[in-house]
Amino acid sequence: MTGSSSTSSRLLDTGGRATYEPALAHNSVIEHPAHRLTVAEPKGLKMADAVKSAAKLREYETVFLVKPDLTDENVDKVKDKLRGIINRDGGKFLRFTIWGKKKTMYPVAKQPRAIYIHAHYLGGSAMVAEVERNMRNFDEVTRFMSKRLADDVNPESHQPQEDLKLAGEDDNKPFGGAEREGFGGFDNDMDDEGGYNG
Numbered sequence: 001m002t003g004s005s006s007t008s009s010r011l012l013d014t015g016g017r018a019t020y021e022p023a024l025a026h027n028s029v030i031e032h033p034a035h036r037l038t039v040a041e042p043k044g045l046k047m048a049d050a051v052k053s054a055a056k057l058r059e060y061e062t063v064f065l066v067k068p069d070l071t072d073e074n075v076d077k078v079k080d081k082l083r084g085i086i087n088r089d090g091g092k093f094l095r096f097t098i099w100g101k102k103k104t105m106y107p108v109a110k111q112p113r114a115i116y117i118h119a120h121y122l123g124g125s126a127m128v129a130e131v132e133r134n135m136r137n138f139d140e141v142t143r144f145m146s147k148r149l150a151d152d153v154n155p156e157s158h159q160p161q162e163d164l165k166l167a168g169e170d171d172n173k174p175f176g177g178a179e180r181e182g183f184g185g186f187d188n189d190m191d192d193e194g195g196y197n198g
Helices: 043-054 072-086 127-137
Strands: 009-014 017-022 029-032 037-038 057-066 094-109 112-124 140-152
Touching: 057 094, 057 127, 072 094, 072 112, 072 127, 112 127, 112 140, 127 140
Parallel strands: none
Antiparallel strands: 009 017, 029 037, 057 112, 057 140, 094 112
């Protein structure tokens, strides 16, 4: 009879002798002369806590480079593809920030410049792997890097924001520091006849 239980009462086995105890609320402690027993929570409460913790997501950012010759429409297509992947897999997309066309430290995909794009989103632990797997397949994307910013983020506390576009470097700037203040160019050193003003 030690294995049977009822909803209104419980039969406890305490080291060789059975003791009849009334039913107790969950997480209560039974004091008995021989043993101190703890009644565990029902499985339903543990599952409810698991669902609550599953609602928490991780916060990520991904910076990626796309080819510099892409038009704004093609950049928007890449953004829409990425936004669709994140939303499809249960994530929450927060914001794109286009940093513009910038010079890279070394040629990337045989190009000295690239368009830098920053993506900020929430997702599960497998989200980054799926995002990066898809980016490898995009012909427009040449490089990418992802970073986890925070764990256990409540998605309700982060609202999506409007995409932001920043001005990149000006393509028409002269090279070699000619944009410095006080630099008048090479013509200032010459007089009207082509001689040197010393």
